[in-house]
Amino acid sequence: MTHALTALIAICTREALRFFGQRSRMIAALVRPLIWLLVFAAGFRAALGLSITEPYETYITYETYIVPGLLGMILLFNGMQSSLSLVMDRELGTMRLLLTAPLPRWWLLSCKLIAGALIGVIQAYAFLGIAAIYGVSYPAFGYVAAFPVMLIAAFMVGALGIALSSTVRQLENFAGVMNFVIFPMFFLSSALYPLWKMAEASALLHDICMVNPFTHAVEALRFALYLKLNPLALGVTLGAVVLFMALALWGYDPGRGSVRRKA
Amino acid sequence: MLRVSTLALCLGLASPAVASEIWVTNEKDDTISVIDIDTLEVVRTIPTGERPRGITFNSDRSRVYICASDSNAVQVMDPETGEILHDLPSGADPEQFVLSPDDRYLWIANEDDAVTTVVDVETRKVVAQINVGIEPEGMAVSPDGKTVITTSETTNMAHWIDTETRSIRANTLVDARPRHAEFIKDGAELWVSAEIGGTISVFDTSNQSEITKIRFDIQGVHPDLIQPVGFELTPDQKTAFVALGPSNHVAVVNAETYEVEDYLLVGRRVWHMAFSPDHSQLFTTNGVSGDVTVIDVAARKAVKSIKVGRFPWGAATR
Numbered sequence: 001m002t003h004a005l006t007a008l009i010a011i012c013t014r015e016a017l018r019f020f021g022q023r024s025r026m027i028a029a030l031v032r033p034l035i036w037l038l039v040f041a042a043g044f045r046a047a048l049g050l051s052i053t054e055p056y057e058t059y060i061t062y063e064t065y066i067v068p069g070l071l072g073m074i075l076l077f078n079g080m081q082s083s084l085s086l087v088m089d090r091e092l093g094t095m096r097l098l099l100t101a102p103l104p105r106w107w108l109l110s111c112k113l114i115a116g117a118l119i120g121v122i123q124a125y126a127f128l129g130i131a132a133i134y135g136v137s138y139p140a141f142g143y144v145a146a147f148p149v150m151l152i153a154a155f156m157v158g159a160l161g162i163a164l165s166s167t168v169r170q171l172e173n174f175a176g177v178m179n180f181v182i183f184p185m186f187f188l189s190s191a192l193y194p195l196w197k198m199a200e201a202s203a204l205l206h207d208i209c210m211v212n213p214f215t216h217a218v219e220a221l222r223f224a225l226y227l228k229l230n231p232l233a234l235g236v237t238l239g240a241v242v243l244f245m246a247l248a249l250w251g252y253d254p255g256r257g258s259v260r261r262k263a
Numbered sequence: 264m265l266r267v268s269t270l271a272l273c274l275g276l277a278s279p280a281v282a283s284e285i286w287v288t289n290e291k292d293d294t295i296s297v298i299d300i301d302t303l304e305v306v307r308t309i310p311t312g313e314r315p316r317g318i319t320f321n322s323d324r325s326r327v328y329i330c331a332s333d334s335n336a337v338q339v340m341d342p343e344t345g346e347i348l349h350d351l352p353s354g355a356d357p358e359q360f361v362l363s364p365d366d367r368y369l370w371i372a373n374e375d376d377a378v379t380t381v382v383d384v385e386t387r388k389v390v391a392q393i394n395v396g397i398e399p400e401g402m403a404v405s406p407d408g409k410t411v412i413t414t415s416e417t418t419n420m421a422h423w424i425d426t427e428t429r430s431i432r433a434n435t436l437v438d439a440r441p442r443h444a445e446f447i448k449d450g451a452e453l454w455v456s457a458e459i460g461g462t463i464s465v466f467d468t469s470n471q472s473e474i475t476k477i478r479f480d481i482q483g484v485h486p487d488l489i490q491p492v493g494f495e496l497t498p499d500q501k502t503a504f505v506a507l508g509p510s511n512h513v514a515v516v517n518a519e520t521y522e523v524e525d526y527l528l529v530g531r532r533v534w535h536m537a538f539s540p541d542h543s544q545l546f547t548t549n550g551v552s553g554d555v556t557v558i559d560v561a562a563r564k565a566v567k568s569i570k571v572g573r574f575p576w577g578a579a580t581r
Contacts, residue, residue, distance in 0.1 A: 056567040058556055059511070059528050
């Protein structure tokens, strides 16, 4: 048990050191969503506000609408970045060190996941702070209720990242992941446009958004910020955590040999 | 006036407390939606005459007057039962009106006839008709009851009517399409909103001279859409809330400096509004979206929108 905790603390510390050591990473993590909020959303300021959908009780500006989506974006980028650092670890050989620790592999990967998620949630709160200064704020308890949901969302994208990292051979392939995973997940979701708006454009787009677990993570977060529960969104997100984690474990299964071969 | 309201206060305290309500006329549904202020839900829907627009209560809230424009009548309703007691002869197409401070006379703008009609609510008879500009709409009465204002939408004037002689004492030009007028600061100032002009003209009532014009500018909204209509002031007369029509915003104006301090997003095509009795909440009627947005006055934030009937127009506090 203590071994397990030691491993968790060690991995978290390493992740934190890595994160806080790169100040530019924090800045980059915040600049990306801020550009969306301050530039993109400002242009569409008056474009939304034509329909009230849950969890909102009145008309909202576009800035208000996209904040939960941008929180999702932060968690998504961070989750991918942190998990794909496993690829680098593999190239540098530190992964061998990690995976040969006398602890179950699922626990080691979970530690990695928790560490990455916590870093992501810190960034998300920093962004929420800036959004509040900008004028998009939530009920005080909304910030508390959002914590577990953000953690679950971070687990989901982190687990997906770990599953992917087992197939990515070189760090250079990160661009491919960007194109084929991060962008579709982000754009084909309710992060930037409400689903009813998507349905107006195309029923197919709407359906794709509905099966995208990232949509559900964003919606669960959106509801939590207003102290409401969206059981479907939360359920799908939790289901996706389990699924992606199972895939990650399968990807790192020593019996399958892919990792052994490479490492 | 004071005695009447004191009496009303005593009655209000003595009788089992009726939950405060906001009454909203639905122009296209021919109904009134009654919103309970505590639950923020529509608790009653009451049928009215055709195309109800202006709505006002008498000072002890025992009667509600409704401009049923297409029925060419002002209807008198018992707010307790929702029953229409009788119609008042209003002249054609009544749109807005004011009740004199002594509760005796209704001054009614007849949009199609270019007249202002004065009706005695006790004898139920028209006592005067005053020719005014074309398409009269906005109506206001000074706190001392000596002056009534009619604004005419097409003539672009505010007509100052002497209530003793029932004749026009003065005319002042305002910007295009004046919709709503209100005496503020104990009658020292008259504000008139101009829908197409996009301004509120502020007049000194002592000499009918213009003090200033309040202008509006919302980031990202085309100026043509900024059309001020209804407005209300907080009891301290320091802050005004101005409905800006199809810009879907309510402006918060500092009534001392005449500067706009904030814009609040509400539903579509916002026209009129009413405060809760304690003035902590403001209810705006959003015609196109068919709802009423509740504004937290202190926080200056829209907190909720409540579905009502089609094309809500006027609002009054019970």
